[in-house]
Amino acid sequence: MKKTKVIVGLGSCGIAAGAGKTYQEFDRIRKADRLDFELRKTSCVGMCFREPLVEIIDDSGSYLYGQVDPSKADEIIEKHIKNFSPIPEYIVQSEKYPSADESFFEGQVKIALRNCGYMDPENIEEYEARSGYAAIRKIAGNHLSPETVIQMVIDSGLRGRGGGGFQTGLKWKFARNYDAPQKYVICNADEGDPGAFMDRSILEGDPHSVLEGMILCGYSIGASEGYIYCRAEYPLAIKRLNIALDQARTKGYLGKDLFGIRGFHFDIRIKEGAGAFVCGEETALIASIEGRRGMPRRRPPFPAQSGLWKSPTNINNVETLVNIPWIIFNGPEAYARLGTEKSKGTKVFALTGKIKHGGLVEVPMGITIKDIIYKLGGGIQGDKKFKAVQLGGPSGGCVPEYLSHTIVDYDSVTATGAIMGSGGMVVMDETTCVVDIARFFLDFTQKESCGKCTFCRIGTKRMLEILTRITEGEGQEGDIELLEELAQNIKDSSLCGLGQTAPNPVLTTLKYFRDEYEAHIRDKKCPALSCKKLLTYQVDPEKCTGCMSCTKGCPVDAIEGGKRETHFIHQDICIQCGVCFTRCKFGAIQIS
Amino acid sequence: MRIKRIVPAPPLQDVFPSVDLSQMDALIARYKGKKGKLIPLLQGTQALFGYIPREAFLKLNRETGLSLSELYGVATFYAQFRLTPSGKHIIKMCHGTACHVQNVTAITDELLDFLEVKDGGTTADGLFTVETVACLGCCSLAPVMMVDEETHGKLTPKEAVKIIKEIRRNEIQ
Ligand SMILES: Cc1cc2nc3c(=O)[nH]c(=O)nc-3n(C[C@H](O)[C@H](O)[C@H](O)COP(=O)(O)O)c2cc1C
Numbered sequence: 001m002k003k004t005k006v007i008v009g010l011g012s013c014g015i016a017a018g019a020g021k022t023y024q025e026f027d028r029i030r031k032a033d034r035l036d037f038e039l040r041k042t043s044c045v046g047m048c049f050r051e052p053l054v055e056i057i058d059d060s061g062s063y064l065y066g067q068v069d070p071s072k073a074d075e076i077i078e079k080h081i082k083n084f085s086p087i088p089e090y091i092v093q094s095e096k097y098p099s100a101d102e103s104f105f106e107g108q109v110k111i112a113l114r115n116c117g118y119m120d121p122e123n124i125e126e127y128e129a130r131s132g133y134a135a136i137r138k139i140a141g142n143h144l145s146p147e148t149v150i151q152m153v154i155d156s157g158l159r160g161r162g163g164g165g166f167q168t169g170l171k172w173k174f175a176r177n178y179d180a181p182q183k184y185v186i187c188n189a190d191e192g193d194p195g196a197f198m199d200r201s202i203l204e205g206d207p208h209s210v211l212e213g214m215i216l217c218g219y220s221i222g223a224s225e226g227y228i229y230c231r232a233e234y235p236l237a238i239k240r241l242n243i244a245l246d247q248a249r250t251k252g253y254l255g256k257d258l259f260g261i262r263g264f265h266f267d268i269r270i271k272e273g274a275g276a277f278v279c280g281e282e283t284a285l286i287a288s289i290e291g292r293r294g295m296p297r298r299r300p301p302f303p304a305q306s307g308l309w310k311s312p313t314n315i316n317n318v319e320t321l322v323n324i325p326w327i328i329f330n331g332p333e334a335y336a337r338l339g340t341e342k343s344k345g346t347k348v349f350a351l352t353g354k355i356k357h358g359g360l361v362e363v364p365m366g367i368t369i370k371d372i373i374y375k376l377g378g379g380i381q382g383d384k385k386f387k388a389v390q391l392g393g394p395s396g397g398c399v400p401e402y403l404s405h406t407i408v409d410y411d412s413v414t415a416t417g418a419i420m421g422s423g424g425m426v427v428m429d430e431t432t433c434v435v436d437i438a439r440f441f442l443d444f445t446q447k448e449s450c451g452k453c454t455f456c457r458i459g460t461k462r463m464l465e466i467l468t469r470i471t472e473g474e475g476q477e478g479d480i481e482l483l484e485e486l487a488q489n490i491k492d493s494s495l496c497g498l499g500q501t502a503p504n505p506v507l508t509t510l511k512y513f514r515d516e517y518e519a520h521i522r523d524k525k526c527p528a529l530s531c532k533k534l535l536t537y538q539v540d541p542e543k544c545t546g547c548m549s550c551t552k553g554c555p556v557d558a559i560e561g562g563k564r565e566t567h568f569i570h571q572d573i574c575i576q577c578g579v580c581f582t583r584c585k586f587g588a589i590q591i592s
Numbered sequence: 593m594r595i596k597r598i599v600p601a602p603p604l605q606d607v608f609p610s611v612d613l614s615q616m617d618a619l620i621a622r623y624k625g626k627k628g629k630l631i632p633l634l635q636g637t638q639a640l641f642g643y644i645p646r647e648a649f650l651k652l653n654r655e656t657g658l659s660l661s662e663l664y665g666v667a668t669f670y671a672q673f674r675l676t677p678s679g680k681h682i683i684k685m686c687h688g689t690a691c692h693v694q695n696v697t698a699i700t701d702e703l704l705d706f707l708e709v710k711d712g713g714t715t716a717d718g719l720f721t722v723e724t725v726a727c728l729g730c731c732s733l734a735p736v737m738m739v740d741e742e743t744h745g746k747l748t749p750k751e752a753v754k755i756i757k758e759i760r761r762n763e764i765q
């Protein structure tokens with residue numbers, strides 16, 4: 001009989017959901033009751049909606065338990081571990097007990113996420129047991145030249161996952177072709193799109209794959225130094241990267257004459273970002289590593305020619321890099337078999353917003369948005385009406401429900417006016433106001449603009465002012481046209497992707513939801529009942545118990561009525577702050 | 593635009609506690625003469641004091657040769673750097689897309705109200721500084737807030753206030 005294994009998912013999201021306490025509880029009872037099971041850690045398998053997750057592997061198979069708090073942990077130990085009787089109600093995935101949640105994994109093909117949640121990220125042996133560092137060994141063992149490796153990457157069809165979608169192999173070729181005494185590899189782990197978290201999950205769950213991808217890139221382009229530029233908001237990712245770096249150095253996977261390849265030296269350093277979205281842009285990122293303000297510059301010269309410290313530099317996104325070892329190990333054809341004609345392989349999406357099963361999914365390119373949302377994501381929270389999905393974050397756009405048959409590949413998504421971006425998918429239902437979402441993104445880009453280009457600096461500010469006015473009921477005729485004109489000008493006259501794409505959220509919502517803008521401007525109504533200033537609050541006399549909770553909370557004393565009397569809101573005094581609505585325990589405040 | 597947190601007037605010496613600048617010596621020794629040292633130096637300084645005091649800028653300028661304008665320019669560009677002391681605990685409210693869609697604004701409003709501060713401000717008792725940030729990377733648990741290193745997900749206004757109340761209670765004891 002093998003020792004039973006208990007594996008707790010300790011990614012940032014798991015920890016936020018309380019996995020740390022769950023782990024401690026298993027540990028406590030194991031010691032107190034002198035139980036003989038092995039307690040291990042892993043990272044996130046992407047099933048965030050069921051965190052904390054605990055997997056139990058014993059002789060009879062593997063069982064994934066969801067939402068395991070300390071009290072469930074006690075129960076699982078008592079029944080499953082001590083008495084060998086699993087608890088089907090809590091199981092979210094296992095061969096023996098079918099669960100409704102399994103649909104989350106159906107149709108997923110895990111390449112970039114192949115190790116996330118399946119191994120201990122702080123243990124290099126576990127990585128090696130899962131074909132880790134086998135790709136670089138394959139190259140060393142077969143004496144494959146850098147050119148051959150680059151050709152393999154080209155043949156795989158892999159395109160950059162950081163947003164641009166540029167052919168990775170070609171980019172490497174450019175960097176290879178520039179002759180220089182020193183070249184650099186940079187891993188872009190700045191993950192700026194608010195609403196995307198696949199890079200964090202990979203860094204936390206599979207740091208060695210990132211290192212191996214960078215080593216392969218270094219070998220191919222002829223670089224000896226690598227940098228990982230990671231957001232400071234990801235402390236756990238940085239911690240695990242540091243552990244991985246130490247382990248790789250100890251094993252001799254970083255340093256000099258690596259893997260028996262004479263003259264191949266490579267080492268990696270971590271640079272912590274300091275909180276600026278624009279630093280995700282490659283030239284700004286380089287400026288930031290050099291210790292300057294992260295302001296983009298004109299290209300050409302591209303980083304492949306003149307990048308970090310003016311040396312040829314190749315920058316790739318985290319997800320792009322972790323695909324590389326898999327491609328080299330399994331062969332480019334295996335990767336190119338997946339996906340569509342121009343978008344090969346798989347893509348990771350971060351499913352969030354009003355979705356039932358929020359988390360990370362990796363699917364082959366070419367699947368429809370609808371399938372992602374309904375089959376994997378389980379549909380809309382509370383079975384409300386699906387309205388739109390936001391793709392590509394601040395540079396992207398909203399794809400309306402009626403276009404949800406759109407397949408995910410670079411060209412199809414771009415055709416809708418959105419972009420694939422890094423893979424953030426924020427799902428919105430009928431209660432989300434698209435004008436407010438557009439305003440939200442403009443607020444973001446306006447704050448994050450580095451200020452170099454006038455249109456990006458001031459144009460976004462003017463757009464934000466107009467949008468704010470519209471959502472507050474002060475919209476005027478002509479606002480929509482003004483927004484469109486500004487949008488065009490900002491696109492045309494900005495230097496970097498931030499400004500060039502900043503108007504996209506407004507343009508796509510105008511394209512698909514123009515009537516909602518008009519309702520805000522002309523009728524002073526928010527159809528989604530979300531823009532507070534445009535709402536009317538009234539008391540439902542049937543439900544009001546006269547508890548005075550709302551009267552006490554009202555900051556402007558607009559509510560009349562004493563104890564046990566039906567309350568009344570004076571519309572002329574009401575400032576639509578919504579406090580009464582949040583305070584009322586009886587649902588007696590009606591919004592219209 | 594990014595640069596907006598420029599302190600209007602030079603802060604008065606007596607409002608800020610004086611700091612022991614010799615703590616920075618090891619940091620400076622580590623990075624002196626290295627390429628790309630500016631940001632790590634500022635990050636290191638902030639790690640020591642919780643913010644970057646005026647005197648620290650002067651010391652960095654004197655001992656590393658980096659110009660004051662460069663140092664200040666970078667410090668005001670990046671959201672991470674603080675030029676005034678922060679509260680003992682830092683509350684980061686996520687205002688990323690996913691959290692926005694899940695109505696984090698209501699939670700932030702409630703919390704600011706409870707703590708009687710404005711966004712970016714520090715409470716009178718010096719215990720809390722509240723900041724809004726864009727995405728903590730736990731979007732599937734939206735709405736999310738981070739208190740120091742601990743992330744709390746699936747919040748409601750009530751719960752958020754409860755968490756803070758508890759920290760305050762522990763502090764007072
Ligand atoms: C404003 C802006 C922000 C960006 N943010 C990121 C980011 O957070 N992560 C990322 O990988 N790429 C980001 N990019 C794209 C990078 O400039 C670059 O194209 C990418 O890192 C290249 O890697 P890839 O070819 O592997 O995608 C951003 C671009 C712009 C214009």
Ligand code: FES
Pocket residue numbers: 194195196686687688689690691692726727728729730731732734735736
């Ligand atoms: S949007 Fe709040 S954690 Fe990502």
